[in-house]
Amino acid sequence: MTWIETLLMITVPGILFIVIMALFIDWLDRKVYARGQNRKGPPFLQPLYDIVKLTAKESIIPTGVSKFWMTTLPILFFATSLTGALMIPIAIFDDITGVATGFAAFDFDIFFVLFIILSFGLLIYFMGIVTKNPFAQTGATRSIVQALSFEIPLAFSLLVPVLIVGVGGSPNTASTFRLGEISANLFASIGDNPWLIIGLVIAFAISIIVMMAELEAFPFDSPKAHTELADGWLVEYGGWRYALIILGERIGAFFIGGLIVTLFLGGPSVGLEAVIVNPVLMGFLNIIFFTLKLIAVIAVMSFLRTLISRIRIDQTVRLAWKIVLPIAIVALMLTIGFKMIGV
Amino acid sequence: MTEQYRSRFRTLTDGSDAPPGADHHIFIGPQHPWAEEPAHFIIHLKGERVVEADIRIGFNLRGIEKAMENKTWRQNTMLIPRACGICSAVHQNVYVRLAEKLAGIEDQISERAKLIRMFSLEAERVHSHILWYGILAHDAGFDTMLHITWRDREIILDIVEDFSGNRVNPALMLIGGVKRDIPKEKADRAQPMLDKLIKQVEYHKKVFTEEASIRNRLENVGILTKEDAKKVTPNGPTGRGSGLPFDVRKATPYELYDKIDWNLVYYNEGDILATTLVRLDETLESLQICKQILDRLESTQGELLVRVKQRIPEGSYFARGEAPRGEDVHYGIANGTDTPERYKIRAPSLGNIDATLKRMDGEYVADMPVILRSYDPCFSCTNRVMIINEVTGEKMILNQDEFARKAIKAKKYNRPFF
Numbered sequence: 001m002t003w004i005e006t007l008l009m010i011t012v013p014g015i016l017f018i019v020i021m022a023l024f025i026d027w028l029d030r031k032v033y034a035r036g037q038n039r040k041g042p043p044f045l046q047p048l049y050d051i052v053k054l055t056a057k058e059s060i061i062p063t064g065v066s067k068f069w070m071t072t073l074p075i076l077f078f079a080t081s082l083t084g085a086l087m088i089p090i091a092i093f094d095d096i097t098g099v100a101t102g103f104a105a106f107d108f109d110i111f112f113v114l115f116i117i118l119s120f121g122l123l124i125y126f127m128g129i130v131t132k133n134p135f136a137q138t139g140a141t142r143s144i145v146q147a148l149s150f151e152i153p154l155a156f157s158l159l160v161p162v163l164i165v166g167v168g169g170s171p172n173t174a175s176t177f178r179l180g181e182i183s184a185n186l187f188a189s190i191g192d193n194p195w196l197i198i199g200l201v202i203a204f205a206i207s208i209i210v211m212m213a214e215l216e217a218f219p220f221d222s223p224k225a226h227t228e229l230a231d232g233w234l235v236e237y238g239g240w241r242y243a244l245i246i247l248g249e250r251i252g253a254f255f256i257g258g259l260i261v262t263l264f265l266g267g268p269s270v271g272l273e274a275v276i277v278n279p280v281l282m283g284f285l286n287i288i289f290f291t292l293k294l295i296a297v298i299a300v301m302s303f304l305r306t307l308i309s310r311i312r313i314d315q316t317v318r319l320a321w322k323i324v325l326p327i328a329i330v331a332l333m334l335t336i337g338f339k340m341i342g343v
Numbered sequence: 344m345t346e347q348y349r350s351r352f353r354t355l356t357d358g359s360d361a362p363p364g365a366d367h368h369i370f371i372g373p374q375h376p377w378a379e380e381p382a383h384f385i386i387h388l389k390g391e392r393v394v395e396a397d398i399r400i401g402f403n404l405r406g407i408e409k410a411m412e413n414k415t416w417r418q419n420t421m422l423i424p425r426a427c428g429i430c431s432a433v434h435q436n437v438y439v440r441l442a443e444k445l446a447g448i449e450d451q452i453s454e455r456a457k458l459i460r461m462f463s464l465e466a467e468r469v470h471s472h473i474l475w476y477g478i479l480a481h482d483a484g485f486d487t488m489l490h491i492t493w494r495d496r497e498i499i500l501d502i503v504e505d506f507s508g509n510r511v512n513p514a515l516m517l518i519g520g521v522k523r524d525i526p527k528e529k530a531d532r533a534q535p536m537l538d539k540l541i542k543q544v545e546y547h548k549k550v551f552t553e554e555a556s557i558r559n560r561l562e563n564v565g566i567l568t569k570e571d572a573k574k575v576t577p578n579g580p581t582g583r584g585s586g587l588p589f590d591v592r593k594a595t596p597y598e599l600y601d602k603i604d605w606n607l608v609y610y611n612e613g614d615i616l617a618t619t620l621v622r623l624d625e626t627l628e629s630l631q632i633c634k635q636i637l638d639r640l641e642s643t644q645g646e647l648l649v650r651v652k653q654r655i656p657e658g659s660y661f662a663r664g665e666a667p668r669g670e671d672v673h674y675g676i677a678n679g680t681d682t683p684e685r686y687k688i689r690a691p692s693l694g695n696i697d698a699t700l701k702r703m704d705g706e707y708v709a710d711m712p713v714i715l716r717s718y719d720p721c722f723s724c725t726n727r728v729m730i731i732n733e734v735t736g737e738k739m740i741l742n743q744d745e746f747a748r749k750a751i752k753a754k755k756y757n758r759p760f761f
Contacts, residue, residue: 037490134369138391138708218484219556227377227482227712308556310484312709313391315559 018085021291022250023047025257028295029302033218036306047250051243059239062131069130074241077123078248084116085251088258089180089267090290108177110162113259114155117214120252121147124216124223127245128233139232142313143223146213149320154210156328160203160335161263164196165189179259183267199335204264206328208301211256213316215249218305222313253298261293361387365394369708373402377482377712384715388708396703396711398696408686415681416442416518416655424512426688427721429474431512432467433666434688436460437673440597441662442518445655445677453645456520457598462636463507463515464598464664465629469540470499470511471667472622472629475719476547479619482712483560488550495543502533520648530637537637541630548623551616561616565702565714568613577698579669579691580625581718584618585698586611591665605632615717653681666691668719692721 026047034041061067087104106112121144128140162177165185190197213220224232237245261267268286311319361368365387373381381402387394407426411419423438424431443449473496480488500510506525507513515521551557567577572585582589588609592600608624610617655677663672669691678684695718702714 037487038494039490134367138369218486221484222709225484225709227484228709230376306487308485308554309480309488309560311556312560312707314707314709 014086015082017090017287018082018251018254019247021294022085022247022254023051025253025294025298026250028298029253032299032302033305036303051247054243054246055240057239059237059241062133062236065132065236066130069126070237070241073123073127073130074237074244074248077120077127078244078251080116080119080123081248081252081255084113084255085258087113087116087179088255088262089183090258090287106178109179110158110177110182113179114158117154117256118147118151120214121151124233127237128223131233131236133236135229135231135235136233139223139225139229139235143216143233145313146216146220146223146316146320149317150210150213150324153206153320153324153328154214156325156332157203157207157210158259158263160199160331161186163332163335163339164200179262180267183262184269186263186266187269193338195338195341196335199331199338200264202327202331202334204260206324206331207260207264208297208304209324211260212301212304213320215253215256217301219308219311220316221310222316225310254294257294257297257301258290260297261290265293265297267293362395365389369711371711371715377715379478380720382720384711386703386708386711391708393703393706393708393711396700398700400696408688411683411686413682415653416677416683417653417681419683419686420517421514424514427666427690429471429511429721430467430666430668430671431514432463432516433664433671434673435514435516436464436598437662437664437671438675439516439518440664441660441673441675442655443651444660444662445658445675446518446651447656448519448649448651451649452520453647453649454599455524455640455643455645456647458636458640458643459521459523459525459647460516461598461600461603462525462633462640463503463513465632465636466499466503467511467513468629468667469626469633470496470503471719472626473499473544473547475667475716476551476619476622479561479615479713479716480551480557482716483557485554485557485560488547488557492547495540495547498536498540498543502536505529505532517648519651520646522648524647525637525640527641530640534634534637537630537634541627544623544626544630548620548627551619551623558616560710560713561619562614564615564710565706565717566612566614567698567702569611571701572613572698575697575701576694577669577718578694579666579718580618580621581669581695581698583607583609584621585613591663591670595663597664603632603635615713618717654679655681655683668692668721669695690721692718 024047027042027044030046031041061070083104087109124147125140125144128136128143131137161182165182190200212218216223223229224234229235234242234245268290366389369386369388371384371386372378373383383399383402385397385399387396407422411422414422420435420439420442424435426434440449443452473492477489477492477496480486480492503513504510506529507515507523515523551561567575567581567585569586572582572587576582577585577587578589586609588607590607591597593607605628608621608628610620657677657679659674659676661672661674663670665671671691672689674687674689676684676686699714699718699720702717703711706714
């Protein structure tokens with residue numbers, strides 16, 4: 001890694017950019033949610049104030065609970081979500097292929113992304129279970145049940161854009177299953193065969209629901225249901241540990257929103273690749289377009305949260321297996337069918 | 344209930360006297376995001392299902408009954424609304440009717456004064472019910488509904504503030520009548536606001552009955568059948584949701600409830616949705632009662648306040664009224680001086696606890712907040728008597744001074760209270 005790459009990784013579009021965007025997403029989410037509920041909403045810097053205030057507070061370890069795990073797991077959670085966020089292609093970084101890629105990009109990285117999403121569920125389960133609190137244990141159990149229920153619809157819905165782009169990315173090259181490649185070639189593939197958009201739209205809707213469940217966002221927040229479990233698996237964490245978990249969750253929201261943008265909305269692609277040749281200007285435009293698309297996705301997810309009430313865990317599992325999974329399979333079959341007819 | 348009677352009012356809180364079959368226990372309260380007020384629920388669980396639930400109350404004794412014995416009847420008129428945060432007017436109403444009966448002036452109260460009292464009572468029912476189903480939506484995880492309902496609740500609070508000067512504690516009643524008149528211009532200002540609120544409450548009802556996600560959380564949850572309801576004797580909307588058509592306003596009409604046109608609302612399903620619909624329909628009924636009262640006030644004249652002597656003659660009387668939560672019962676003993684000899688309040692929440700614990704058997708733990716909310720718990724009203732029954736079995740009866748002295752000492756020397 002050259003020094004310029006290291007600098008980019010730390011600043012824009014690297015860790016600093018991701019953390020600032022995570023705080024911004026937090027504010028945007030709360031603001032849209034508040035406006036949907038006829039409230040005023042927090043001031044712009046409120047998420048930053050929250051994090052700063054939490055770091056100044058005492059972080060209590062309950063009697064009989066392992067300090068090691070209560071320290072390691074939040075750090076691991078934060079690191080996992082940051083790793084995931086660094087995989088999202090934001091701007092041109094790879095000179096060889098000429099497409100926007102994340103900092104950590106390698107062949108078949110879409111499977112690695114799936115693994116990171118699953119490890120969110122696992123880490124949340126362990127974070128809840130080590131605290132030996134009935135609320136936390138109930139919440140952790142619900143969390144893993146929910147994560148496992150939505151795993152298969154998630155994989156199926158992410159498979160749709162991969163299939164649309166084609167096994168080889170473009171017909172001439174070999175298969176790579178890279179996120180950057182999928183986002184760069186998505187619109188071109190749709191242009192070749194416009195019928196494919198049906199499967200893509202269905203998979204997009206499915207993926208928004210699944211991602212809300214993975215984030216434990218409002219209608220699917222029974223693992224940490226405020227009024228019944230007192231924030232569930234989070235209940236024993238305080239101070240800087242809580243701040244780290246909250247920040248990790250927000251970076252997870254950035255990661256998951258960015259994944260939807262990458263796979264379904266063409267990622268940072270501007271559509272002007274043929275006109276603009278200057279890579280610096282292109283990278284700048286890429287960052288702006290990516291941010292705008294991400295804002296749109298997060299705003300839609302936040303607005304959906306205001307519409308319905310919390311879904312009980314048994315209802316969530318029923319929803320995942322009986323409604324979401326069949327629709328995901330239909331989208332997958334439609335895509336395969338149109339692909340076979342079209343090619 | 345099981346074959347062998349097992350008291351649901353507990354003192355041990357570590358789950359050591361749990362029913363057989365439970366594998367773990369969740370404690371809700373006294374400090375929990377669900378509870379605005381302190382109560383301790385011990386939920387015995389097997390997996391995600393509830394085996395049984397117990398309750399422990401007694402965190403919030405404020406000594407209002409004792410304080411009333413040291414104040415005059417007139418002063419108590421302003422103390423008694425403080426028995427409850429939300430239903431202040433109904434406590435005051437029952438109290439002044441009790442005192443008027445003891446003083447022998449209950450026939451001299453003018454019709455206009457009675458109408459103004461009734462307006463205060465019905466406006467209180469409206470804002471209490473709207474507050475309740477807003478919090479119910481919050482407990483079910485529907486925060487949007489909470490904010491919408493509480494926004495609309497401001498309309499009735501504005502009317503009450505216009506009429507009385509206060510938002511939730513109008514304190515309009517005095518022994519012998521009412522304190523303030525409702526002039527015509529204020530009544531005219533209130534009429535369009537009431538119309539607007541009726542439209543909003545109809546919208547709330549539409550949301551609760553047609554929104555699938557909230558309906559799924561309420562329908563067929565915590566069913567209390569009519570047979571069970573007869574055994575555990577719920578009162579108020581809890582009973583009316585289970586098919587017990589009892590309302591003090593219809594059963595023993597007080598004020599002018601027999602001269603006003605209104606319907607008794609009750610549902611037979613017995614689940615939480617039925618309880619919610621009872622309250623939603625009652626809100627609409629109360630709003631149309633409010634409109635009728637304002638119409639009748641224009642043509643009704645009369646003395647607002649009857650002169651009453653400071654000393655209430657010897658005797659005792661039992662008065663009751665329909666609070667938003669159920670039947671509110673007061674019993675007062677007068678000894679011929681200007682202070683009561685003894686005064687006893689039984690607020691409706693206490694009578695509904697057994698019914699609510701009965702509802703929980705076999706339900707999901709995720710439905711606990713909704714079921715616990717279903718009877719509109721109000722623990723500051725519930726705690727009237729303090730029975731000290733420690734693990735040792737020792738019993739103590741303390742008066743107010745001793746209690747305060749012990750509390751100060753315990754605080755000062757940092758030692759246990761007992």
